[in-house]
Amino acid sequence: QLVKKEFESKGFLRPCHLPFVKSATVSGVPCQMDVLGPLQNTLNSAGHGISRISGFTSIRAGKQLLDEGGSAAELEVLAKRTACEAVDADVSLAKGISAMLSKYEEAARLCSEAATKRSPGAAAANGLEALAAKYSDRAAVYRQVCSLLASATPPAPAMSTEEQYAARFLLPVRTAKAQLGMGPAVGGVDNPGHVATKGGQLLRSILCSDPEDDALNGGSRKGAQDSAVPQQETDPRIWPLAEDEWDYFHFPAIFLGPTDQAVGGGVPRHPSLFAKAAALPAAETPASDPIAVHHLDALSVSEVLDLLQPEADSPWVFEQYYSEFSKASGFEASEWQEESRIPGTVVRGVRYNMPLPKDVPAAVARLVAIPEATRVTTVLRLRVQGDEAVLLLQTVAHDAPFGENFRTQETFCFKPHEQGGVQMLKWGEVVWVQALSWTMGPVSKIIESKAGEGMLSSTDTFVRILNSKGAK
DSSP states (O other), rough: OHHHHHHHHHHHHHOOSSEEEEEEEEEEEEEEEEEEEEHHHHHHHHHHHHHHHHHHHHHHHHHHHHHHHHHHHHHHHHHHHHHHHHHHHHHHHHHHHHHHHHHHHHHHHHHHHHHHHOOOOHHHTTTTTHHHHHHHHHHHHHHHHHHHHHHHHOOOOOOHHHHHIIIIIIHHHHHHHHHHHOOGGGGGGOOGGGGOOHHHHHHHHHOOOOOGGGGGTTSTTTTTTTSSOOOOOOOOSSOOOGGGGGGOOOOOOHSSSSGOOOOOOSSSSOOOOHHHTSSSOOOOOOSOSSSSEEEEOOOOOOHHHHSSSTTTSSSHHHHHHHHHOOOOEEEEEEEEEEOSSSTTEEEEEEEEEEESSOOOOOHHHSSSSSEEEEEEEEEEEEEEEEEEEEEEEEEETSSTTTTTGGEEEEEEEEETTTTHHHHEEEEHHHHHSSSSOGGGGHHHHHHHHHHHHHHHHHHHHHHHHHHHHOOO
16 A cells, blocks of 8 residues: 555556556556557547548648639748748747857857966967957857847748648649749749759759750751850859740650650750750860870871861761760761850750660669660860860760769860870869759769769770871
């Protein structure tokens, strides 16, 4: 009885008179056996199911809210969601600044105390006195910021359950459709920042296909090459998806059958080869060291240019180069054309098919399916100034693992060699269009390593082909 009273006073035993609870004796000590546990677990499981059903109901109600309210309802939900995000960010920022102020004040105090407990010379040598002063100055700045933010944070707008679910689940989908041209702008408000963003480029590259080009179909795309390449807030080292280069959209044949049966309008497809090449950066030699330097003793710079810019009925050296090194085939190329954005340069593009290597790292093979071959697009910009020529090219392997996420960029410089002939310098790098997530960091390193090896090992084949042309 003493043990029972002690347990009851501690709250371990709660007498219950329900018929589902009965007394028992364990090792001579009276206790309570609760048989309601299984029933409670069953009720909890049912509650989770009810919660999920309620969530679906709220989403359906949110969709009805947006559908019936039209663009006005979308705009109102968008405004409320943006306001709530701003208030949440404001609160988080204020808390972060307050925490930073406390850290700097503590750091300044500790550094000052540590400096006073040592001889002046030793403290100065360690830099503690100087650091304490800098931390105090920084804390004063944060103190001023805290005083400016001392006023109450503006309240967030009230949102109903339907509006919350519409903002969380439905608006992102409608925004994505608007960016792809598959639906109207959310709230009837166009966002210029959504035009040809990097994420949009990647998603459009997945959804769209461009089997033909202006130069390949007799210029059927009206005014495509004459349109100016728009200036966008995108990475200047990659070609964008230009808004004025849209043409008839062709779904892959797996969905709609032959592409020539597709109708115009809807989602845009890739821009032309010329537009991609026109968006290349200037053909300039990088400041870094080249990955390869070769002496073409049987050629002159003018002869190299003849190989790079052959007559219409002459073979192009890059087709032979890609055929031998990459086993490429099915070449379709545009002609060299002057590009007005960067005067003094000419651009061109080429598409072809290429088998993928079999030595794919296991870390990549476990993540994605590896096709036998891939479609490849290469665009080039050539600049000739005096007795020096610089050629810049970017290549994307569309069907390779994560191929749409990056471009390989190669830069060649041809100039007279001091011992006669031509000195060829080559640079290579990987330009990321859409960086992989941090969890894919090792895969990014593998891609950069394999691409770097390929750009370096292909140089010998290119040099051999150039020298063989010069020997003839």
